[in-house]
Amino acid sequence: MTEVVAQLPRVLIVDDSRMVRASLSKQIRDKFDIREEADGEAGWQALLLDPTIEVVISDIGMPRLDGFGLLQRIRGSRLSRINSLPVLIISGEDEDEARTKAQTLGATDFITKGTPRVELIARIEALVKLAQTRRELEESREQLVRRNRGDVSVMVIQVDRYDDLCTNFGHSVGQLVHRKLSKLLxxxxRKEDTIAHLAxxxxxxxxxxxxxxxCGAFALRLRxxxxxxxxxxxxHRIRVSLTVGLASAHGDASLSLEQLLQLAASRVAEGSMLGGNRVVSESGEVTTENVGRFSRLAVSVDHALTQIRTGSKDEARKRLREIVYTLMPxxxxxxNEYHVGIPMAELAEKAQITSLDLHTASAATASQWSGTQWRG
Known part of the structure; x- marks a missing residue:
């Protein structure tokens, strides 16, 4: 009987120092399958030829093509398997300028040489998980497009000043915040939504x-x-805030999901430049005053049915008016199809729903009846 051995995740180390490459490899080779290259140009050729690479670790100062140049090529590649690769930039000094430039060019993480082995492995494992999550996300995107004919909305959610948080209190505190947000999300x-860890x-x-x-109503509640x-x-007592970017296939001219993610991310950047702690969509900042009446009233019918089935009828009863409103379309x-004489006017009167509410509800598409609101 042949024993199946699990394949270790492949990591590409790019550094012009043989000693540095050997040191890094020695620290992580029991956890990862290592490939080494001596400069950015050789690293780039390796990426083109080797589709099994899941994470790139790159030095900055190298001949032929430095780490920043390699990072630019990766992010500018037309191959999705390359342009979405997690890239860990490693430097000899903790220079704010180098860190800022790396982040601007699209680095996923940044560490200094001499980082303890335990932390180094933890950071690389997080990047491997990120690569795997993105592959799963790509598969789920295709399924969503087929199932919903492109009617999909996207939120990109960013912890404000996350890098400052890690710098001031340590990476472990940053990871704690990350886990809390993941758990809250x-x-x-909703069960039909997909959560992805981008960085x-x-x-x-x-x-x-x-x-x-x-989406805007949910983002405001999450914030x-x-x-x-x-x-x-x-x-120290630590508080954090969020900036959220929104995009939708309907509101943004039927863009692809990849384009929607990029657009939502650009709106996060826009919100961050304005100071953070805000929600930004195609029409600008989203507030409780302009988020729209429909999103405030609509509830998840699936969630209400679950409450009823599990005996939590009192919870469903508290939002019965909103449930009726959501079901109206x-x-x-x-x-209209079966002509059974559903007493719409009487139902609206009982639920105290106005004609304006009915007009707003009827304007919703049929695909939205099952609940465009998240739990919470």
Whole structure:
């Protein structure tokens, strides 16, 4: 019987110093399959020829093509397997200028030479997980497009000043914040949504059959929830905030999902430049005043049904008016098709829904009846 041996994730180390490459390889070779190259040009050729590489670790100063040049080529590649690769820039000194330039060019992470082995392995493992998540996300995108005919909305969620947080309190504190946000997102999104880890302190949520108003309302609630979390580190009390960028296939001229993610990320950057702690969509900053009445009233019918089935009828009863409102387009559609005489006016009167509400609900597409609102 042949034993199947699990393949270690392949990591490309690019550094002009043979001693540095040997040192890095020695520290991580029991966890990863290592490929070494001596300069950026050789590293680039390796990426073109070897599709099994999952993470790139690159020095900055090298002959022929330096680390910044290699990073630019990677991010500018037309091959999605290359341009989405996690890149860890490693430098001899913790220089703010080098770190800032690396981040601007699209580096996923930045560390200094001499980083302890345990932390180095943890950082690389996080990048391997990121690469795997992106592959899974790509598969889920294709499924979403087929199932929802392109009617998909995207949120990119960024912890404000995440790098400063790691610099001031340590990478472990940054990871703690990242885990808390991940846990909160998992508890709040709908079962049909997809959560993706894009980078340290940054997530994406891909949502079928959800409009920008619904995404905006959810993002505002998520931002408020994060603001209430206070963490204690030594003598410090740490609070964090979020900036969220929104994009949708409907609102943004039927763009592809990859383009929607890029657009949402650009809106995160726009919000960050304005000071962070805000939600930005195609029409500018989203606030509680302009997020839209439909998104405030709509609820997830799936979630309400689950409450009823599990005996939590009191919880469903608290939002019965909103449930009726959300179902109105479907009930109207059924009545028009089958002519069964559903008492729409009486139902609206009982639920205290105005004619303006009914007009807003009817304007929603049929695909949205099942709930464009997240839990929370």
């Amino acid at each position: 998992s508890a709040k999104v 340290e302190g940054q997530f994406a949520v891909i949502s079928p059959s959800a409009d920008l108003d619904a 408020r929830a994060i603001e209430t979390i206070v963490m204690t580190y030594k003598e 479907l009930l109207e559609f059924i009545d």
